[in-house]
């Protein structure tokens with residue numbers, strides 16, 4: 102089942118998107134609703150809340166008195182922690198149960214409608230994060246006009262939420278809702294048709310996405326956000342089975358033209374660990390099935406550089422995941438090359454010019470990596486000299502923590 106996180110600031114149109122996705126066939130789990138349900142009358146979490154804070158947080162009809170509870174925990178961090186200690190596990194359990202029920206019922210796409218997804222840094226938990234992006238002034242106007250919210254309340258709520266930039270960094274898909282409701286629906290329908298439905302199908306069949314047959318060069322500043330976001334996702338899927346996950350390759354070098362493929366490198370202790378069923382299952386579930394028949398890099402010395410390769414299933418973004426042993430020559434090479442190109446504009450331009458050169462003729466997908474080899478061979482000495490001169494080391498970057506860009 103494809104697990105989609107949906108978020109957006111208050112008034113962005115998130116609920117409208119969730120509604121449309123449900124019409125298209127997704128199962129939607131509404132985080133606000135779950136948070137209310139776990140403290141409904143008769144729920145164990147409500148009993149625990151009353152035990153901790155007393156009957157003053159109950160209404161005469163036995164339901165939770167939210168404003169009263171709010172007054173108790175407001176400005177009392179200790180009390181707030183106690184409350185969250187009760188409600189968070191209940192929310193988590195219920196969410197997991199709803200997810201299992203959806204999977205059991207054969208749902209292909211589960212959407213978690215989660216206002217605080219970015220604030221709680223939950224992005225790595227999903228296959229895909231969709232953000233509804235609407236300018237603040239438009240949101241304020243809609244909340245005041247449609248929901249009768251006082252303007253100051255709307256602005257105060259927005260100030261307490263993540264800013265739009267943080268939200269966009271967490272997003273795989275940004276839906277722009279500054280237009281008409283109909284335009285929003287059309288974007289959601291296209292997203293469903295072109296990305297969510299085929300992604301879910303790829304997950305079901307264990308297929309990966311391929312880039313087009315004909316190679317073209319792009320330059321997309323978003324790659325600097327995409328790489329760390331996807332690396333964090335793979336790290337989350339593998340946990341301790343990955344020593345670290347790094348964004349490597351040309352898209353990891355700001356300003357370098359590249360084909361639109363995000364390359365990630367998973368550092369493992371030994372390749373035999375990467376062949377274990379739990380490692381393979383974790384990456385399958387996350388949408389990164391193994392690519393059979395690839396077990397080494399093109400040799401750059403006498404020894405073979407062994408690796409494993411996985412490919413991402415998202416039809417909207419081709420991702421290659423190279424699994425290499427930490428500190429092996431191939432692992433070091435990828436990081437050194439990236440860091441050299443990041444730090445040396447002349448080297449970057451030299452490489453870009455070479456790529457443009459080999460792409461003038463009709464270079465096809467399968468020929469392109471081979472065609473780049475002569476440049477790598479020649480550049481390797483320069484990269485090594487640079488590393489020597491600057492006392493470069495692979496460092497701690499990427500040790501699960503998202504990189505900060507460059």
Ligand code: ADP
Pocket residue numbers: 109110111112113114115116117118243244247248278279280281282283285
């Ligand atoms: P959220 O769930 O993100 O807080 P909603 O989906 O409830 O936001 O949208 C906020 C308000 O704006 C709702 O009343 C909704 O009907 C309205 N709305 C949403 N999208 C548009 C749009 N494109 N044009 C006009 N009004 C909209």
